[in-house]
Amino acid sequence: MNDVVIVLTYYSPYVSGLTNVARDVAEGLAARGWRVCVVTSKHDPALPTHDERNGVRIVRAPVLARVGKGTIGVNLTRMALREMRRARVANLHLPLIEGGLLSRLASVPVVATYHCDVTLPPGAINDLQRRAIDRASSGALRRSAAAVVSSEDYARHSRMWPAIRPTMVAIPPPCPPRSAGRPTYRDGDGFHVGFLGRLVEEKGVEHLVDAFRALDDPDSRLLIGGDHLHVAGGSVVDRIRRHAGDDPRITLLGFVPDEQLDDFYASIDAFALPSVNAFEAFGIVQVVAMRAGVPALVSDLPGVRTVVGTTGFGEVVPPGDVPELTASLRRLRDDPPDAAAGRAAADEHYDVEAVLDAYEAVLTKAADR
Incomplete structure (x- = not known):
């Protein structure tokens, strides 16, 4: 018997914002x-079909084919x-191409967590895929007892x-605080920017690279961390390398x-979170940074901008605007905001236990209908 069945395309050990939300909610409820x-x-064929991690039972379906970022x-x-037949409630994490059919055939109440609109490059196949996913998401949302979003x-x-x-x-994603770490990635005493x-x-990292290179500061450093080997839909790491050129101040960490996150x-x-389109709907990493006492520089995108707006701990700039990115980097370097106050505001508004309380309330109410 299950209390809740959570369904999504990619789950841990795959790493993405959507995946991390589902994992943290699943493990938090299990605890x-x-x-x-x-x-x-089963995005990686080496993974077991049946698994258990941190109190969560995991069932993985073999993948027949991949289309863009989906399976x-x-x-x-x-x-x-x-x-679902052995559960009280289901939680579908959308976008999910199977979401429409699952919500129609579900034998239990459904709560949909809608993360973001799908954004794909132009092209006939991509347009068909986007429309199909939108139809599935719309159907699942309309048939759900509640539609959970990260922000209004x-x-x-x-x-x-x-x-x-x-x-x-509206329930923000769980954003666990980090422990105190050691500055092992620092290279000197200059201004260090991290991604x-x-x-x-959609992350727009090349714009951040261009903006950083415009800083006339030989002691500054840009640390770019992120997977480019196992990314659904493909990576743009080569483009980022071209923009970085031979600038020794820029390091791609992989x-x-x-x-090592602390x-x-x-x-x-x-x-910095220089996202350029609506596929970025919140940006959990900016909250994690704030809870570590680090201000965030983010794009003026719906959802993403709400965190800096709520905490006042950082800067918001137009997406892809390199001169404004550079100007904001200078302001954060020359007149940094109060770290203690910023951390306190992030802790107050994005407490994990409060997020789990809200999910429990929504799922319980749906299950009791």
Whole structure:
């Protein structure tokens, strides 16, 4: 018997914002005594079909094919429906191509967590894929007892707003605080800027590189951490390298493992999230940086901008605006905001236990209907 079945395309050990939200909610509920089952794709064939991690039972469906960032595997629908028959409530993490069918056939109430609109490069195949995913998301949202979003700001600007609005519940993602680390990534006493995330199109990292290179400061450093080898849809690491050129102040760290993240945040003076499109809906890493006492420089995108707006701990700039990025980097270098006050504001507004309380309330209310 399951209390809740969580369904999504990619789950841990895959790393993305969406995946991390689902993992933290699943493990957080399990720690509170919920019986949690996650149904997901076997994105890596080496992973076991049946697994258990930190109190969460995981069922992985073999992948038949991949289309862009998504997977195709009819077994995911079958496995999810089987687990739902033994559950009180289901939580679908969207976008999920199977979401429409699952919500229609579900034998239990459904809560949908809508993370972001799908944004793909122009092209006939991509357009078909986007429309299919949007239809699936819209159907799942309309049939759900609640539509959980990371912020009302993002939801109102989403293509799914008409389907989200009737049952919207805004719950920020869980953003666990980091422990104190050692500044092992620092190279000198100069201004250190950090980025952490998948090196993909929507992150706009090349704009950050261009903005940093415009800083006339030989002692500054830019540390770029993020996976580029195992990224759904492909990486833009070669583009980033071209923009970085031979600037010795810029270092590509590759994937930064979890046990080194504390040291990464302890090594930087500002965190940058230069995203360029609506695929970025919140930016968990900016909150994690703030909770480590590091101000954030983020793009003026729905959802993403709300964290700096709420805490006052950082700068917001137009997406892809290199001169404004450079100017903001200078301001953060020359007149940094109060770290203690910024950390306190982030801790107050993005407490993990409060997020889990909200998820428990939404799932329990749906299950009791």
